[in-house]
Amino acid sequence: MTVPVASVLFVCVHNAGRSQMAAGFLGHLAGDRIEVRSAGSVPGDQVNPAAVAAMAEVGIDISDRKPKVLTTEAVRASDYVITMGCGDACPVFPGKKYLDWALEDPAGQGVDAVRPIRDEIKNLVDALIAEIDAKRQA
Secondary structure, eight states: OOOOSEEEEEEESSSSSHHHHHHHHHHHHHGGGEEEEEEESSOOSSOOHHHHHHHHHTTOOOTTOOOOBOOHHHHHTOSEEEESSOGGGSOOOTTOEEEEOOOOOOTTOOHHHHHHHHHHHHHHHHHHHHHHHHHHHO
16 A cells, blocks of 8 residues: 555535545545545535536546544644635644635536536646645655
8 A cells, every 4th residue: 555645635614515526636636645635614414416416527426425524633634734715714733734725615506617616626636736746756
């Protein structure tokens, strides 16, 4: 088994759309090289069906994911903490890299509205992987 080179925590309010899509992309694109977590400050009861459908269109199945509550342990165990609109609900620890991705909330929207959010998330995840790889090689 490969030891992950970094760990990433994606956080959004409900852990039902943006953070789940980001975690799906990172797991798909980086494999086990990067440890992936996602959580929400006020988790929903299920992953947004439009997010599940939008990800299925690009060959990534997130239908079995469940929203999880954000814990200080998850933040402490992560090298990168990516927030997506959770504001001050995220605990801050020294030594972590915090990024805030300003993404539209897909809650209550259909798959047509979710596709551009999904594509933006993929671009951000691609850039994150490149940054992690560049740091590792430095």
